[in-house]
Amino acid sequence: MKRNAVGLSLLGCMFMVVSAMCADAQEKAKEPASAGVAQIVALDECEPTSFNGVLGPDFCKNVALAALGFSTNLSDLFSKAAAGTPDPGWDFxxxxxxxxxxxxxxxxxxxxxxxxxxxxxxxxxxxxxGLNHGEAVVPECSGGFSNVAVAKTRIIQGSTTAFPNLSKGEHLFECCIHPWMRVKVVVK
Ligand SMILES: [Cu+2]
Incomplete structure (x- = not known):
């Protein structure tokens, strides 16, 4: 009898611990799903042979099926930009x-x-x-990667950068290399 009572109360404790954990999980589920996440992607179609021949090995790690023709070589990228019709494959x-x-x-x-x-x-x-089509460099891009403020905004192939706390209002982002890659984020 006594042994059973001990066993029962142990079981009871275990149950309480489990239900406490469940309650905790339910509390967490009630929190507003951390206000959510929104995704922006950077896309390009660099052609590895021409890019890496000029810019070094592994600069272009093509994920756009270059071998099947879904790619733009380096000189075409520059000539399209110079003509004012930049390659739409480079895009946010x-x-x-x-x-x-x-x-x-x-x-x-x-x-x-x-x-x-x-x-x-x-x-x-x-x-x-050569990629600006006559537009003056904006101050935030000035100096390129020798400017630490610019280098800090670099995004590398496959990486994800998080902006958890953008202030209310309009935020304009562009690529300092391919300045036709632009996105407006409106925080309400
Ligand atoms: Cu870019």
């Missing part, structure tokens, strides 16, 4: 994003080469003249 998606305050904005470089995700006051040129 979506172009505009509306989020609630507290939303974490994630930026993932799903392209084959590095980019920057740089907040600017106004859209404009990046730090590579």
């Amino acid at each position: 998606e979506p172009d505009e994003l509306q989020v609630k305050k507290g939303t974490t904005v994630l930026v993932t470089d799903q392209g084959g080469e590095p980019h920057t995700f740089t907040e600017v006051k106004q859209f404009g040129g990046g730090f590579i003249d």
Whole structure:
């Protein structure tokens, strides 16, 4: 009898511990799903042979099926930009994003080469003249990667950068290398 009582109360304790854990989990589930997450992706279609021949091995790690023709070589990228018709394969998606305050904005470089995700006051040129189509470099991109403030905004192939606490209002981001890659984030 006594043994049974001890056994029962042990069982009871275990049950209480488990139900406490369950209650804890339920409490957590009630919290607003941390206001959510919104995803932006950086895309490009760099052609590895031409890019890496000039920029070094592994600069372009193509994920856009270059062997099947889904790619742009380096000289075409420059000539399209110079003509004012920059390659649309270099792109942030979506172009505009509306989020609630507290939303974490994630930026993932799903392209084959590095980019920057740089907040600017106004859209404009990046730090590579030949890709700017005459637009002046914006102050936030000035100096390129020798400017630590610019280097800090670099996004590397496959990496994800989180912006957990953007302030209310409009935020403009562009790539300081390919300045037609632009996105507006509106935080409400
Ligand atoms: Cu870029």
